[in-house]
Each structure stands twice: as structure tokens, then as C-alpha cells.
Amino acid sequence: MKRTFNTTVRRLPLANARKVVASKWNWLTLALLAVCSVASAQMPTGHPLHAGVMPPGAIGRQRLVRGGPLCGYIQPVEVKLPAESRAAFAIDGNFSELQPGPQVAGLLVGAVYRLRVTDIPNNPGAEVYPTIELIDRLYPPAGKRLDFPVPIELTDEELNLAAQGMFVTRVIYVENPERALPVAQGKEGHQWFEVATGEDPLQVADQLGRPIAILRIGGRSPANGINDPCFTYGCPPVQLYERPAEYIEGSFNQ
């Protein structure tokens, strides 16, 4: 006689308290995953940690950390001045001899350079101490490095504003050719925009092109003398070049 065995499967119910705990764990897991997903999707673009109000040097050093062939590269800049003004870089703990503009100097990306500007038009006796901070570089063809310096313009108006106590921040950028304005540009000056109230100049420049340098005028006078290392940001190395040939004869007119 064949015997038949029947197996009965019966689901054992969980206690209600355990169900509640398990459900809470489920919701907690889902919440954590959702938060992680949102955080990972917020990838930084442009200058997420940067703003025009950051102290000099912070943006440039952050840019070096982001990588690229920037460290050690000497980027020529051309400092343009009003006709009667003089300027000097802080070199080796002292300000060098005051020279008229334009001046071409090689600067390092990420460093902060202090200048001394005197003979401001319509403001005799006043001196301002702007800073230049390079946050990127150019990639010119071989042999063209000095032909295309980054223009740093210290205008008459901005020097007077700084002498009166204003703080001027000017972000110089390389214009995106795809969004270029169809206007001619002379050799003596580039286009500039006045940022709207509440807007960050660095972010606006980032939208218009690729920020290269930040010029800050005013805001601080040397309390401990102009040769204070803190005031001159340690005097990073400067490579001074000869003045452009077209300006040696004194034909420059701002």
C-alpha cells in the first residue's frame, strides 16, 4: 500500500511590533538613498567655490588644485595706465621703481601681486595699491607668448574711485568667440561691463567667457608700511619685460 505524505506550508505571521520596525527601516533606507542621489547629481560647474568677494589668492590657488598646466607657467600681462600715472610691482620685499605704462610682466597663476600706483589724474598725492591675481592662462602658439599678454587696465576713473574709498573689482576674461559681439575693438582697450547690483562679477565673467585675471583696486592701505610682507603677499616672483616698442617713443595715449 502506497503511502502519501502531504506537506502543508503555512506562513507564520510576524508580530505587529516587528512589522513597524521593519517598515521604519525601509523608509529610512529609501530616504538615505534619495539624499545621496541628489547630492551626487549636484556636480559643480564653473566656479562653485569661487566668488568675487573671496580674498585675493583664494581663487587662484583653488584653480591650481583643479589641475592643468598652470603651475609654474609665467603668463605675461600688460598693465595699462593713464598717461601721467606711474606704477611699480612689489619685488623682493620692496616696490620697484615707478614706471609709466604700459608695463609687460610675467606673473604666476595663483599668486597675488601688489602694485603701487601714483600720479593719479585729478588726484595729486593720492596712491592706490591694486592687486592682480591670475586664475588661468593663455595657450598661444609658439613664439607668440609676449605678443598676446593679458590686458590689465587701470583706468583713470577706477583709480579715482579707489582713491575716494571705493573698492573696484574687475574680472578679465577671454571672450567666447561663439558669443562674441560683432563690434570692432581697438588695440588700446577691451570691452567691459558693469555688473548689476547683487551679481557676482566672477560668475558673470564665467558666463561670458573664461576668466583669466582678477584686478582689485582700493580697499586697503598699508598700515605697517608699504613693505609689509602681508601687504605685498610675500612678493611672488615677477618677470619684467621690456616695454612694447610702440610705446617707447612716448606715443601712447590713453
Added chain:
Amino acid sequence: MTHSPDYNSAMPRWFRRLLVVIATLMLCACRAPEARMAMPSSGALPDGLMMQQMPPQAVMQASYVSRQFVDSCPSVPYDGPMGPPCACCNQGGGTSCGPVGPVVGPPDEYICDGGDFGIEAGVRTDWAIEGLEQEDTIVHYDTLSGEVIVQPSNRVCIYAPRFGAVREVVNPMNADRNEKLVAILDEMAPSQSQLDQLAGTTLQRNSPIANLGDQPPSLYRSQEQAMALLTPVRVMEVVGMIAPYCDYQVIKLGIIDNAEKPWIAKQIDAAITWTGDQSAQVTIDGTAAAELIRDEQPGQLYHVEGPNAPKIRLIKLASTNAAKPGEEVSFTLRYDNTGDQQIGNVTIVDHLSVRLEYVPDSAQASSSADFSTEELGDGSTVLRWEIKDPVDVGKGGLLQFKAKVR
């Protein structure tokens, strides 16, 4: 047969598996933080030795730009003083070089002209051209069988960065007044002196200050002076059409000379586009044409195999690979009928970049052609040459014009 009881009925099996899958995906998506280079806190960086210790720079910079740009970027050699000379540099151009390998920068410092990128250009039955975008240069012609063929030229790039600036002017004194007690400021004599200085006549004399504050950022300042008139004009440009930069046999006669290949390659290498994947697709007689670009053939040559195969070669050269705003650049277009049949209604159209301004009356043609320009709403210019006579087999022509860098 035994069955284990399902103790996790509150967490079903499908849900647990789903959690495992999601967690696995999240963990796989997580990236380790990038290796950060230890940088000195000050700008006083050591010399070339430090550059030698950072080989990942080139790789990181290559990922900074698009892959297409890296693959097809023209010559952007590293010109910095740091590091030893690189053995990978190609003197003929076309190879980027730096102290730690190839150095490639963003393309925003170049103005390009030539080729057919973006939407492919086409010709309607009324001879209107569609899809001709900025920086495009094409030629279209008729074959004996009545077909209209459109072909692009090669691409010429000029290093001409243009700078702009964004300015912000703030008054820290106003902020101090808002944050501090008015009574304290009133008691401080120096503050009163500064207030008097701010309200002095300096601001009144500089009336543009008030205007600048009212102007929205969309407005811009453009300064232009008559210095451009002093730009020296080379005598060679006056004597004839063949300027020194394009004085080659292939430009003058359409004959390729082996001795000239390196020089032509140097001119064209600076012209190779960064975005090669956007090359126009040319069809001739309904058959996909093959693009021939190799060392022994400068320019771009499109053809189909078999008899009655029309061919045309369009070469574009620029007088310089770098120019500043205000300078003039000469462009040369050489076209040759390299096919086996006569072609007619040859029309060459060049849509200049918005950064290039056509110099009036500078267009020249070696053969009889109707030249016209058209100013578009975006500020760019379209140049159009309509060659009057049919181009026989083996014949060609030369077109030249000048453009001013804005």
C-alpha cells in the same frame, strides 16, 4: 521537503533585492576623490623641477576640454620657460608640446573660418543656400548631368583672443554706516571728513560715473581710434594676388609640388578643425563621396569612383596663424577641377565669423566672377563668388580677400 518560514514579510523579497540593486548602483557611481596636488601656499613656486613631478597634469587638462578638440586641435605648443625642451615637438606644426607632454588649451582663443559644421549646407532650386552657418566655406557647382554638388573647404584657424572685463564698484564706507550706530559715526571726526570728500567736486566733475551706474550690464564700451590706419601694408600685397604666405605651385597653378608639401601642411595644419566629427557629408550623384585627406594631397578632395566622376578641390589658406584685434588677415581660396568632366555654375560662399570683418573692396578673383557680400543680422558677413565660366578639367582659379579681426 522543508520550507523555511518567511520571517520578513514586512520586507518582501523583491524589495530586498531592489534595495541591493540600488545600493550596488549607488556604490558603483561613487567616485573616489581626485588626487590633489600639494601646492605651496604662496605663489613662490619652484622652478622646472616641480613641473617634472606632476605628470598627471596633461591628462587632467586633456579631460578638461572635449575629446574631439583634443584629437584634432591645431598646433598649440607650450611656450613656457619651465621644463626642458620636448622632443615630441614637430617643427612643421601640428603637434602640441609641453614640459610634461601635450598641452592643449581651450578653443576660445581661436577664430576659425572654413569647412561646413553644424547643419549641412545645401542649395535650393532657387539657388538659395541653406545651412550656411558662421565660419562655413563651401563651393557648389553643376555637373554635366545637371546635379548640384556642395563641398566644403578646409578650416583655417587664427589665434586671436579677445578680452573683456566685468567690473563691480562697491563703497565700503556705506556698508559701515549701515552696520554701526549713527551716533558713533557722527562723533568720529575722520568719518565726517570722508563724507565731505565723497561729496566733493571730484564726483561732480566726473559725470560719466553716474551714467555708468545707471547703465545695465548689457551695454558695453567700445573704443576705436584711428591707429588702425597706421597699419603697414606690405608691398607684396599691392604687386599681385600671390602673397608670400600662399606663393605655392598648388595655389598658383593647381600643381602639387612635393617640395612645397611641408609648407602647405604648415599652413593647413593651423587650419585643421578641432571638431572633425562635424565634417560635412558630400554626396555626388546619390553616392556617398569619399573624403581624401592624406599627406600627398593638401586640401579636401571629394569624389566618387567610376566614370563621369566630378571632383573639385578647395583649399583655404590664411596669411597668419595669430592676429590681434584690429589687424587684417588675408585669406586665399584655391579651387581646381580635378574630376573627369567639366563643371559649371561654380559658386563659392564663405560665411565669416562674427569676429572677422570683411575689408571692403579687398576681394579678388583670378577668373571672371560676380562677387557680392551680404550682412546678416547677427553681425556676420557672407561672401559669395559666382564663377561665370565653366571650369574645365584640370583648370582652377584663385580667390582672395581680407578680413579685419574685431
